[in-house]
Structure formats: structure tokens, C-alpha cells
Amino acid sequence: MGVKQKRSPPMMPEFVCKIFETLFPRFGAPRAIISDRGTHFCNDQFTKVMLKYGVTHRLSTAYHPQTSGQVEVSNRGLKRILERTVGENRASWSDKLDDALWAFRTAYKTPIGCTPYKLVYGKACHLPIELEHKAYWALKHTNFDIQTAGDHRKVQLNELNELRDQAYENSLIYKEKTKRIHDAKIKNRVFNVGDRVLLSLHSKPLD
Incomplete structure (x- = not known):
């Protein structure tokens, strides 16, 4: 009696490279791509894809989400849509992700x-x-x-x-x-000689 071998799922780096090779012919290759330091982006296969299309790959600072500020804002917007329409249970979010993405992409954005x-x-x-x-x-x-x-x-x-x-x-x-x-909400503080103040270690030295 033979045992049927289970088919292993595709590797994540291959999946990420496939996504980029699908997007580039459709929207064009960007000049640079900023990603985190995950193994999905830091591997030889992804590096070859970036060299093939002439894209500069830049890594964000570790533990510094402000580097990818626009991505964080977009993810927060998608999370808010899914929480309000589907629920806080993330198990069923993948089923409604396409609808949430469509709503996000077609909504009017005040900043732009x-x-x-x-x-x-x-x-x-x-x-x-x-x-x-x-x-x-x-x-x-x-x-x-x-x-x-x-x-x-x-x-x-x-x-x-x-x-x-x-x-x-x-x-x-x-x-x-x-x-x-x-800046309008910042209150100007007046300090007198002899007042006790908290001095930050990152503050500039006083003249």
C-alpha cells in the first residue's frame, strides 16, 4: 500500500517574487522599493528579481515603523474597514479582503x-x-x-x-x-532662573 506524499506549499519568497513580476508589467517598475528586513524580501531570489528590473531595494530601519509611514496608514485604514464591516474576529477577514481593498481604492482621500x-x-x-x-x-x-x-x-x-x-x-x-x-496647540512655557525642569537626553545643549 503506497502513501501519497503531500504537496508542500509554495515558499514565501517565490510567492513575493511572483507578485512583483505580475505588478511590474501592469503598472511599470518603480525606481526603488522600501521593505522591512523580513526573510520574504532579504533573499537571493528577490535580489535577482530587483536586478532584473533595475529596481533599488532599500531596507527600513529595524523597529521603526515611521519609515514605511504610508504603508502603515493604508494598513490601518484597511483594518478599520474590516473591523467595522466583518468584525474583530480576523479568521474571516481574508474572505472579505478584496471587497475592503476595492472600498479603500475607490474612496476619496482628502490629502491627495x-x-x-x-x-x-x-x-x-x-x-x-x-x-x-x-x-x-x-x-x-x-x-x-x-x-x-x-x-x-x-x-x-x-x-x-x-x-x-x-x-x-x-x-x-x-x-x-x-x-x-x-503647532497651534503647543503652549509656550516660560521658565525662570531656579525653576526645576525635566531635561531630555536628546535635547540640544543650552547656550
């Missing part, structure tokens, strides 16, 4: 002034219930001319760089506004 979906594709994301109406409106608007619709899409793609530059400027303005609000 648009949706992440529009930032990638250069157009708004329409729901299936909207497609029937939108398709009918588009056909009426272009008088059933596919060439006109194609030219309009080319204009949208050409405006993509301008849209991303505008999103970058909006992000800077939002950060400056947030900093002003934060």
Missing part, C-alpha cells in the same frame, strides 16, 4: 484630492449599477463613435502625470495645514 483608483488609471471607477447608465450616456454623447471615445481615453492618459503632480502638491498642502494645527 482624489481616489487612489483615479491616481493609477486616470479615470473614475464606476459601480456595476452605474455602468449601464454610463454606457448608454457615453454612446449618446459620442453618437456611437468608438474613435471619439478612444481619443477621449487617450486624453485622460496624457493628463495622468498632471493629475499625479497635483495630488503630490495637495499632499504637501495637507501636511503643512496639519502641522500648523498641531
Whole structure:
């Protein structure tokens, strides 16, 4: 009687490399990738993939989550969506992850002034219930001319760089506004000679 050998699951480094090789042909290879120091990213196979596409691989500081600030913000947003729609039990989160990602990508983000979906594709994301109406409106608007619709899409793609530059400027303005609000809440302390104060070890030396 023979024993059937169980098939071992795919290795994590191979899975990570497969994801990147799927994303690069679709969205283009970035100039640099910042990752943590996990074994999923620090291995020979991942290094070869980065060299193949000419991507600089940078490692974040250990135990310093602020290095990947945007990733932490995105993960916190996804976690909040799943907690409110599915529940705090994480066992069923994987089943609803695609829906949560869709909601996150199509939601309007105040710092960038648009949706992440529009930032990638250069157009708004329409729901299936909207497609029937939108398709009918588009056909009426272009008088059933596919060439006109194609030219309009080319204009949208050409405006993509301008849209991303505008999103970058909006992000800077939002950060400056947030900093002003934060600084306004700081109270100026007046110290007199002889007062007892707490001095931080990282503070600059007093003149």
C-alpha cells in the first residue's frame, strides 16, 4: 500500500517574487522599493528579481515603523474597514479582503484630492449599477463613435502625470495645514532662573 506524499506549499519568497513580476508589467517598475528586513524580501531570489528590473531595494530601519509611514496608514485604514464591516474576529477577514481593498481604492482621500483608483488609471471607477447608465450616456454623447471615445481615453492618459503632480502638491498642502494645527496647540512655557525642569537626553545643549 503506497502513501501519497503531500504537496508542500509554495515558499514565501517565490510567492513575493511572483507578485512583483505580475505588478511590474501592469503598472511599470518603480525606481526603488522600501521593505522591512523580513526573510520574504532579504533573499537571493528577490535580489535577482530587483536586478532584473533595475529596481533599488532599500531596507527600513529595524523597529521603526515611521519609515514605511504610508504603508502603515493604508494598513490601518484597511483594518478599520474590516473591523467595522466583518468584525474583530480576523479568521474571516481574508474572505472579505478584496471587497475592503476595492472600498479603500475607490474612496476619496482628502490629502491627495482624489481616489487612489483615479491616481493609477486616470479615470473614475464606476459601480456595476452605474455602468449601464454610463454606457448608454457615453454612446449618446459620442453618437456611437468608438474613435471619439478612444481619443477621449487617450486624453485622460496624457493628463495622468498632471493629475499625479497635483495630488503630490495637495499632499504637501495637507501636511503643512496639519502641522500648523498641531503647532497651534503647543503652549509656550516660560521658565525662570531656579525653576526645576525635566531635561531630555536628546535635547540640544543650552547656550
